[in-house]
Amino acid sequence: MVEVNLSGGLPNTFIVGLPEAAVREARDRVRVAIQNTAFEYPSRRITVNLAPAELPKDGGRFDLAIALGILAAANQVPRKRLLDCEFLGELALSGELRPVAGVLPALLHAGKRRRRVVVPRANAAEAALVADADVLVADSLAEVCAWLRGGEELSRPQAATAEAPTDAMPDLVDVRGQLQARRALEVAAAGGHHLLLVGPPGTGKTMLAERLPGILPPLGESEALETCAVRSVAGEVIDPALWRRRPFRAPHHTASAVALVGGGSRPRPGEISLAHHGVLFLDELPEYERRVLEVLREPLESGQIVISRAARQNTFPAQFQLVAAMNPCPCGYHGDPGGRCRCTPDQVARYRARLSGPLLDRIDLQVEVPRVPLHELTAARRDYDEDSATVRERVIAARRQALLRAGRPNAEISVRELERDCALGVKERDWLQNTLERLRLSARAYHRVLRVARTLADLEGSAGCVNREHLAEALQLRRIDV
Structure with missing residues (x-):
């Protein structure tokens, strides 16, 4: 779970919850990706909490969730649309979504909890393997934000039918x-x-x-x-x-x-x-x-x-x-x-x-x-x-x-x-x-x-x-x- 809070003080971004190096560096990737997607990065003290706090966090799969949490806290995207969704994906500096590891077990868990998941399009083939999961795929942060604001619906992964002989x-x-x-x-x-x-x-x-x-x-x-x-x-x-x-x-x-x-x-x-x-x-x-x-x-x-x-x-x-x-x-x-x-x-x-x-x-x-x-x-x-x-x-x-x-x-x-x-x-x-x-x-x-x-x-x-x-x-x- 990703929690974001905006407060007064000198502008800075803090990520807590035992983040590894790749997660700590997400603050710079997310900031540049938000700015290059034509959104405003808040000039406030930003605290990002990755729960549960006792488990180490690694990899770039938190980037999309952190970016959307910051935008929601700044009232740039509606918060209600985030409540029943999970977001996985690494952000490029341009705002494009890159594939991440571990999508399949995350979808299996989300399917049991009846939650919708948004993943990068590069992970679509893997996501399509879970038939009972509610999965949407996107190419960029801008596309996800447009969908959250009531824009065009995100596409669903196409199930692969070809089997190797x-x-x-x-x-x-x-x-x-x-x-x-x-x-x-x-x-x-x-x-x-x-x-x-x-x-x-x-x-x-x-x-x-x-x-x-x-x-x-x-x-x-x-x-x-x-x-x-x-x-x-x-x-x-x-x-x-x-x-x-x-x-x-x-x-x-x-x-x-x-x-x-x-x-x-x-x-x-x-x-x-x-x-x-x-x-x-x-x-x-x-x-x-x-x-x-x-x-x-x-x-x-x-x-x-x-x-x-x-x-x-x-x-x-x-x-x-x-x-x-x-x-x-x-x-x-x-x-x-x-x-x-x-x-x-x-x-x-x-x-x-x-x-x-x-x-x-x-x-x-x-x-x-x-x-x-x-x-x-x-x-x-x-x-x-x-x-x-x-x-x-x-x-x-x-x-x-x-x-x-x-x-x-x-x-x-x-x-x-x-x-x-x-x-x-x-x-x-x-x-x-x-x-x-x-x-x-x-x-x-x-x-x-x-x-x-x-x-x-x-x-x-x-x-x-x-x-x-x-x-x-x-x-x-x-x-x-x-």
């Missing part, structure tokens, strides 16, 4: 061979499970990961708005043709912990939040600093990240799907039939020790991606080289069963829901218990195996109990000696 995304048909990895990719998409791909260089790990968004179910409108709201807060430009597409984030292995999870003196969302409802791909996983990887452990479990600072605390959503890729050793060829690896056992052990056990325990699917023989690469397309559209149909059907049963993907169901939906027979329970003891898997791994087995049953179209075949395949899909 799905065939523009990487297709799974380009992948040759790698049957187990393709199966793991399908299971990951159907159940929302995290996936680790281990193999030598050039075997298609990155190629497989890039094709996961193409077989995931489409985003619902609320999910898409959540994703776009995070991107809007981060200052990213939202393409109206791509706003329903699941995000795919692939940060470089030199990324810091703050870049990955978010933070800073003024907390901003990181890569895991920008991948909300989408895929976070970490290539060359052991090359990331260990402390950077360890910060992933909590959001992998909770689906959110809490950034705490001395003055404030921010919670960002982080319901992402992790796909990671790594080589089996420093040179990348450990276990390759060609015998190209020259790494010592100690070097291999140190390389794999860069990944902690608790982090690996949270990754449901861990599969090998071996080298593909040359004759498979040059062979014609076969029946098992399915395209993304075919696999996506099975994924959507399996995901639909999970949503009808628990209201969420299998990877996110609670332990209580797991006991209800994955009840095992006596023989299956005894077999699984003995197998887990031999493999020395943790209690968390036990629950994750059950969740994967439930997804395998859904892909098979089985709404009943999980059988031993599902359990055996679930175990096979996480048996990697890392």
Whole structure:
């Protein structure tokens, strides 16, 4: 909320309410913009209060509201027209409106309160995504003032109808061979499970990961708005043709912990939040600093990240799907039939020790991606080289069963829901218990195996109990000696 008061005293403008540098500088932008719009800037003591006073304010989005508050206090525009409206926009010195970040979450909040919002025309495409919001767009301060004084109505943003074609995304048909990895990719998409791909260089790990968004179910409108709201807060430009597409984030292995999870003196969302409802791909996983990887452990479990600072605390959503890729050793060829690896056992052990056990325990699917023989690469397309559209149909059907049963993907169901939906027979329970003891898997791994087995049953179209075949395949899909 912006409050403005004019009082006697030497002419000056004061902005209070914990303004950051960009907000403090608004007094000069607003003064020149008002003068260049043919209005009179009051020669009085002007106090601008940004409420609530205890929260820091940053950015240029307060410019338009401050300018209109000053003009209303000076009786140059009617005050009553301001009562049920909110104004967002940065002012140029000429009085033109420039786009600002964070428009989408502001519109979502204003829509719940049934308030009208005026935004710069450059933010119109983003504003049109919120169907139930009362939004008007303007080009300049003069245009807004004319509307407030009873002039020509402001225009409304035009809703974007063009959707990006799905065939523009990487297709799974380009992948040759790698049957187990393709199966793991399908299971990951159907159940929302995290996936680790281990193999030598050039075997298609990155190629497989890039094709996961193409077989995931489409985003619902609320999910898409959540994703776009995070991107809007981060200052990213939202393409109206791509706003329903699941995000795919692939940060470089030199990324810091703050870049990955978010933070800073003024907390901003990181890569895991920008991948909300989408895929976070970490290539060359052991090359990331260990402390950077360890910060992933909590959001992998909770689906959110809490950034705490001395003055404030921010919670960002982080319901992402992790796909990671790594080589089996420093040179990348450990276990390759060609015998190209020259790494010592100690070097291999140190390389794999860069990944902690608790982090690996949270990754449901861990599969090998071996080298593909040359004759498979040059062979014609076969029946098992399915395209993304075919696999996506099975994924959507399996995901639909999970949503009808628990209201969420299998990877996110609670332990209580797991006991209800994955009840095992006596023989299956005894077999699984003995197998887990031999493999020395943790209690968390036990629950994750059950969740994967439930997804395998859904892909098979089985709404009943999980059988031993599902359990055996679930175990096979996480048996990697890392």
